[in-house]
Amino acid sequence: MEEERVVDFSDLPENCISHALSFTTPLDASRAAVVSSVFRTASESDSLWQKFLPPDYMEIISTSASPMEFSSNKDLYLRLCDSILVDGGKMGFSLQKSSGKKCYTLSPRELQIIWVDAPRCWRWIPTRTSRFGEAVELLGVSWLEIHGKINARILSPKTDYVACLLLKTVDGATGLDYPPAELFVKAGGRAHKKNGYLYVDGDRLPVLNPEILTALRIKMEARRPIDIPRVPHSRDDGWMEIELGRFFNDGEGGDVEMSIMEIKGRNLKKGLIIEGIEIRPYNRF
Amino acid sequence: MSESTEKKMVRLRSSDGEVFEVEESVAKVAKTLQDMLEEDCADAVIPITCVRAPILTKVIDYCKDQVMISSSSSTTNNPNERTEQERKAWGQKFMEGVDSSTLCELLVASNFLNIEGLLNLGVDKMVSMIQGKYPQEIRDMFNVVNDFTPEEEEEIRNQNAWAFERDPYYKKRSSSK
Numbered sequence: 001m002e003e004e005r006v007v008d009f010s011d012l013p014e015n016c017i018s019h020a021l022s023f024t025t026p027l028d029a030s031r032a033a034v035v036s037s038v039f040r041t042a043s044e045s046d047s048l049w050q051k052f053l054p055p056d057y058m059e060i061i062s063t064s065a066s067p068m069e070f071s072s073n074k075d076l077y078l079r080l081c082d083s084i085l086v087d088g089g090k091m092g093f094s095l096q097k098s099s100g101k102k103c104y105t106l107s108p109r110e111l112q113i114i115w116v117d118a119p120r121c122w123r124w125i126p127t128r129t130s131r132f133g134e135a136v137e138l139l140g141v142s143w144l145e146i147h148g149k150i151n152a153r154i155l156s157p158k159t160d161y162v163a164c165l166l167l168k169t170v171d172g173a174t175g176l177d178y179p180p181a182e183l184f185v186k187a188g189g190r191a192h193k194k195n196g197y198l199y200v201d202g203d204r205l206p207v208l209n210p211e212i213l214t215a216l217r218i219k220m221e222a223r224r225p226i227d228i229p230r231v232p233h234s235r236d237d238g239w240m241e242i243e244l245g246r247f248f249n250d251g252e253g254g255d256v257e258m259s260i261m262e263i264k265g266r267n268l269k270k271g272l273i274i275e276g277i278e279i280r281p282y283n284r285f
Numbered sequence: 286m287s288e289s290t291e292k293k294m295v296r297l298r299s300s301d302g303e304v305f306e307v308e309e310s311v312a313k314v315a316k317t318l319q320d321m322l323e324e325d326c327a328d329a330v331i332p333i334t335c336v337r338a339p340i341l342t343k344v345i346d347y348c349k350d351q352v353m354i355s356s357s358s359s360t361t362n363n364p365n366e367r368t369e370q371e372r373k374a375w376g377q378k379f380m381e382g383v384d385s386s387t388l389c390e391l392l393v394a395s396n397f398l399n400i401e402g403l404l405n406l407g408v409d410k411m412v413s414m415i416q417g418k419y420p421q422e423i424r425d426m427f428n429v430v431n432d433f434t435p436e437e438e439e440e441i442r443n444q445n446a447w448a449f450e451r452d453p454y455y456k457k458r459s460s461s462k
Contacts, residue, residue: 007335007393008386009427016396016408023412030448034420034441036429097447 010038017042022051026077027098049073052100053080054156065089083131092131092276101156101281105166106148108136108274114145129238130275137170138272144181144262148277149255152187155279157251161187162282163258164241166275167232169199173271177201178211180229181262185245188254192245196230198260198272239275246282295322296330297345303338304330307345314348316399336394340387344394347379347403380410385427388414421454 009017021029021043029052033043042048050073054060057080061068065085070076083094083105092105113136115121120139127135138144146165155161163185169176176199183196232240244258258277262269293309295318313319318331333341354367367375383391388410395403415423424431433441442449449455 007390009389009429011335011393012389013396016392016404020408020411020415023408024416027448028416028418030445031418031420032415032423033445034433034438034449035423035431037432039423039429040441 009036012038014038014042014045015047018045018048022048025098026052026100044072044074046073049077052077054095054100054102056154060086060093063087085131089132092278096281099281099283101159102154103278103280104150104154105131105276105278106150107132107276108134110148111274111277112147112149113274114143115141125273127273127275132276135168135273135275138270138274140268140270142263142266142268144260144269144272146260146274148258150258150279151253152249152251152256153253155249155256156281157249159249160246160282161249161256161279162246163244163256164278164280165198165244165260166235166239166241166278167198168239168273168275170271170273173199175265175267175269176272179262179265179267181260183230183242183244184259184261185247185256186258187247187256188250188252190247192247194230194245195227196232196242198232198242198262200231241278244277297341298330298332299336299338299341300334301337303341305338305341305345307348308352310352311345311348314351314400315344316401318398333394333398335397337390340390340394343387343391344398344400344403347400347406350375350379351402376406376409380406383410385414389427419449419454 017032017039021032024032026049029043029048033040053073053076057076061076061080061084063086065088068076068079068084070079077095077100078097080093080095081097083092083103085091086093090107090110092107094103095101096103109132113122116136121141123137123139124134125137126133148163165183177197180195180197182193184191184193186192230243232242235241244260247256249256256279258279294306295309295312297305297307297312297318299305309322312331313322321331336344380388388407392404392407392411395401395407414426418426420431423429431438442455
């Protein structure tokens with residue numbers, strides 16, 4: 001009598017495993033490559049990675065500043081996880097590796113910066129560490145006002161996003177630690193406003209500023225909610241970032257407006273270098 | 286008289302030799318069987334060579350249910366009609382308690398018999414089982430043999446290094462033996 005052989009995963013057509021993997025994440029699919037040779041072939045299929053790429057990926061890479069060459073869809077996916085320049089070099093584009101969601105960076109040339117054309121106020125500086133090859137340095141203004149805008153249609157739908165200003169400060173930066181700047185994001189008719197210090201001097205947290213302490217004490221005594229201003233954080237790429245705000249992209253399109261403003265203090269502000277505004281998926285935990 | 290009300294029956298034989306008699310409409314839920322029956326190339330007993338009896342039983346259960354919900358769908362207020370939510374709940378219940386080896390056999394069977402709905406249920410189940418898992422967990426779960434040499438595995442890990450920043454199940458295998 002013929003020996004009965006129980007079927008196992010090696011009997012499954014590879015496209016069945018690949019189909020199942022397409023409902024997981026790029027992270028799960030990449031891990032599955034190590035399971036066995038059947039899983040590996042399934043986890044590297046073009047049709048699988050086509051699903052992880054954004055639907056308009058062809059359009060995106062067609063506007064890439066440098067020609068994109070790739071051997072497979074997985075290869076292309078991984079290349080797109082490293083930022084590329086798109087739209088005539090005006091924006092940086094990348095995919096969030098674990099999810100495949102889109103991330104954009106508006107270059108400083110794409111931002112509306114008040115007084116940017118006044119040579120005594122701002123200057124463009126070639127910057128090796130900038131993805132755009134240049135950044136813009138604040139030489140001195142009392143009226144700091146920066147606006148950015150992106151159409152939500154190009155972002156991944158049904159996704160939480162966070163917008164961050166990418167910045168650095170030079171030695172001798174002044175006027176940026178106090179008063180705090182007003183950070184603003186508006187998307188889908190919902191606006192969020194919050195204060196943030198664009199510069200924090202190592203040990204001397206501006207929160208300890210006597211004026212702020214007084215303000216905090218008054219609020220605490222009145223039992224009003226205390227709104228602690230945001231501060232910049234270090235990034236892996238050598239820049240700092242300060243969060244402007246978060247929004248949910250419902251996929252309906254429309255403009256996302258972002259701004260940074262400090263026009264109340266009327267003090268001289270200088271020493272800020274702007275790399276752009278990054279709009280990236282935000283993972284809720 | 287020729288228009289018999291008696292339902293036409295079809296016989297299916299599992300890989301382990303058990304014969305199942307089902308209504309033709311039930312068998313036809315499987316596209317592969319539908320094609321065979323329509324082209325009239327089905328023998329008296331259709332051998333389902335890669336499906337064991339317990340799995341074929343489950344497959345037939347699924348097909349019977351499909352016939353039941355579609356048979357009276359033309360009439361309004363079909364008591365068997367399901368909302369999207371009920372359909373989902375039914376699918377979950379149907380796959381409840383299905384272990385990984387049964388799941389594997391169900392997937393092979395629904396793929397061979399070309400039953401899209403059942404294949405989707407199986408795929409959903411598989412997705413829920415592999416999500417967030419590391420390779421060794423997947424191997425253990427589905428009884429998959431790691432057919433890579435230690436060097437090959439190391440290389441594939443390196444190619445996908447970003448996905449393995451913390452793999453608690455991985456110990457570098459030595460290739461000395």
